[in-house]
Amino acid sequence: MKKLQDFTRNPDAVSFAVLAIVLVFILPTVLEIFRLNLVGKYLTYAYVAIGLVLSWGLGGILSLGQGVFFGLGGYCLAMFLKLEASSPENTAIQSTPGIPDFMDWNQLTALPWFWEPFHSFGFTLFAVIAVPVIFALIIGVAMFKRRVGGVYFAIITQAIAAIMTILIIGQQGYTGGVNGITDLRTLHGWDIRTDEAKYFFYYLNVALLFLVLLVACWITKSKLGRILVAMREREDRVRFSGYDVSNFKIFVFCVAAAFSAIGGAMFTLQVGFMSPSFVGIVPSIEMVIFAAVGGRHSIIGVVYGTLLVNWAKTTFSESFPELWLFAMGALFIGVVMAFPNGLAGLYTSYVKPLIGSIRPLLKERARLYETPDKGGPDMLNRGTAQ
Amino acid sequence: MFQGYTAAELTSIFAMQGFAGLSLFSVFVLMALGLAIIFGQMGVINMAHGEFMILGAYVTYLTSNFFSEHLSSMFSLYFFVAMILAFIAAALLGALVEWVLIRHLYRRPLDTLLATWGLSLILQQGYRTIFGAREVGVTLPDWLMGSYAITDMIEVPVNGLFVMCLTILITIGVYLVMQKSRLGKQTRAVVQNRAMAGAVGINTEKVDRFTFALGCGIAGIAGSAFTMIGSTGPTAGQLYIVDTFLVVVFGGASNLLGTVASAFTISQAQSTMEFFLSGSMAKVLTLLTVVGILMLRPQGLFTLKIRS
Structure with missing residues (x-):
């Protein structure tokens, strides 16, 4: 009983539990597998949004190129799956069997060198994290060591997202071009397109999401998180206090990249393809709006924000495709102008006071009934004692 | 990449690529x-700047249609009218937009970025609802068509030359x-020290609105120029914003x-490389070079030496 009370008094633990109940029990029972798979797809964007909470909400670094890391993670896994799908038996009709079909269409006759290591599953898992993090490290060191920040950083990361998309689309023979890497079939001989596999990946996705949430929660609570907030508010003072500000920025940017990459890899597994349309400027900036709608300071809030915006997007574009861009535009403007702290802000300013006003009443009642023999509750004795 | 070509x-x-x-x-x-x-x-940060340009392009398109239907005798002059209308x-x-949106966000540059992105959507x-999703093009008056031959190998398109003179x-x-101008001086005063500018009697809010409107108006003229080199569609502006x-x-x-x-360097680099490489690789190389240089020299090529 005591433990339960401690638990309910810890707001983080409660919100983690509520999210877990929603994702693990409610959604899988309510939704059929097609919709659940969509939710799984939305949740992969939540990884990016959590990364943005750390870098943007906590550290004040707005990256408009998170799609790059999402894409790199996704592409790494897609390359492994594509190689498995293009075994010499499967691709016997090609002029060069054993290489992915789009390479054959583009008159390539041998596997490019950078595809070779992706035959190994262990290397792929390593690359899913390592490639985006190393890339983020290079960008971060180049920018933050020279004290580039704020607006300039946003514009340059956006340019990097643009370059990445043009490169992927232009190098069709090596990357699959505008269609991306499609037609992924099996993982170690296990068909990833069955309903059973989809359930498995959904739960794997949720488990990884909670892992990422725990890491993010730990960072926000740690001394590191405090320094990040201090840096966001008064960078100079943190620097004069003896901290190397750029290292903290580089670290949090790399963590955000790693989270995005995990999301990208889970996206590939659940949706079955990866394409440049998840890398460029538009998806990257949409991922920022998921974080903004959820609340840029709240790691749990952005998960709900991501789910809500994507659900609205799917619903709107199914029934009123022409209204969707208006709604999305209004959402951008509305969140920035009226609700800078997003859903989480609405919760803390409206719902929480409500809970707060109920809680003392409950506590009062609980005390009345539980502890009548320790001299009695004050309320009962007040009249007689005086 | 130069092998197989003579010096001439x-x-x-x-x-040729330079003029293009x-x-x-x-x-x-x-x-x-x-x-x-x-x-x-x-x-x-005005992410909707491309859409202001496209507004100018659509105004030019409408003016050209109006002139060819009602004032066909004056058609050769429509472009000048269109430019003024596009600016306005x-x-x-x-x-x-400044009045409704931007003035509430002056202290939050990253938020202006998100809000103007919403505006651009x-x-x-x-535009898609009003003009349709299909791209539209304008008919150029005769005197802007054709090209001007300098030597037998080098030809310069007249419209490109005209647009460039206009730009200058x-x-x-x-x-x-x-x-x-008085307004320009006021603008620079507000940029340097808003509080002091206000104290000496400059209406800073008015100056902000003027500055923003001027910037958008020039984008409108850019849209007029854009109709000469590309066709106008609802999302054409987004391609140029980055x-x-x-x-x-x-x-x-x-x-x-x-x-x-920097506009000269970037456009010439891209145009010249496009001849030798594929268009996408030319663009990738240009952008990569620019990003690389910006990482080495974040303040840009030319900076005012001021103490802030």
Whole structure:
């Protein structure tokens, strides 16, 4: 009983539990597998949004190129799956069997060198994290060591997202071009397109999401998180206090990249393809709006924000495709102008006071009934004692 | 990449591609001038700048249609009318946007970025609803058609030349407005010290609105120029926004001369490389070079040496 009370008094633990109940029990029972798979797809964007909470909400670094890391993670896994799908038996009709079909269409006759290591599953898992993090490290060191920040950083990361998309689309023979890497079939001989596999990946996705949430929660609570907030508010003072500000920025940017990459890899597994349309400027900036709608300071809030915006997007574009861009535009403007702290802000300013006003009443009642023999509750004795 | 060409051929290739790049240069300069004013002077990131340009392009398209139907005798002059109308339309919309949206966000530059991105989505869908999703093109008057042959190998398109002259004139005009006119001086005063500018009696809110409207108006003129080199569609503006921001940052924000120089470098590099490599690789190499240089020299090519 005591433990339960401690638990309910810890707001983080409660919100983690509520999210877990929603994702693990409610959604899988309510939704059929097609919709659940969509939710799984939305949740992969939540990884990016959590990364943005750390870098943007906590550290004040707005990256408009998170799609790059999402894409790199996704592409790494897609390359492994594509190689498995293009075994010499499967691709016997090609002029060069054993290489992915789009390479054959583009008159390539041998596997490019950078595809070779992706035959190994262990290397792929390593690359899913390592490639985006190393890339983020290079960008971060180049920018933050020279004290580039704020607006300039946003514009340059956006340019990097643009370059990445043009490169992927232009190098069709090596990357699959505008269609991306499609037609992924099996993982170690296990068909990833069955309903059973989809359930498995959904739960794997949720488990990884909670892992990422725990890491993010730990960072926000740690001394590191405090320094990040201090840096966001008064960078100079943190620097004069003896901290190397750029290292903290580089670290949090790399963590955000790693989270995005995990999301990208889970996206590939659940949706079955990866394409440049998840890398460029538009998806990257949409991922920022998921974080903004959820609340840029709240790691749990952005998960709900991501789910809500994507659900609205799917619903709107199914029934009123022409209204969707208006709604999305209004959402951008509305969140920035009226609700800078997003859903989480609405919760803390409206719902929480409500809970707060109920809680003392409950506590009062609980005390009345539980502890009548320790001299009695004050309320009962007040009249007689005086 | 140069093997297989003689020196004379290379010279004419560079000259031809250089002149072809001038149209791109003009659009870059006009877009970037507007952005540099808004970003450099006000610190606002206007992601909807491309949509203001497209507004100008649509106004030009409507004017050309109006002239060919009702005033066909005056058709050869429509472009000048269109340009003025494009400026007015974009500037009015800009002033409205500043009043409704931007003035609440001056202290939050990253938020202006998100809000104006939302605005750009709304404008795009608005254009699609009004003008349709298909791209439209304008008919050029006769005197802008054809090309002017300098040697038998080098030909210069007349419309490119015209647009470039126009760009130079507008650039000089903007420079004069910012340096000499009363409003320009007030704008620079507000940028340097808002509180003091207010204290000596400058209406800072009015100056902000004027600056934003001027930047958007120039984007409208860029749209007029754009109709000569490309067809106008609802999302055409978005393709230029990243390049233009790089032009502004590369040139060193708040420096108009730097903006022109960097627009020239980037457009010429891209146009020349396009001849030898595929279009996408040319663009990748250009952007990568710019990003690389910006990482080494984040303040841009040209910067004012001031103590802040």
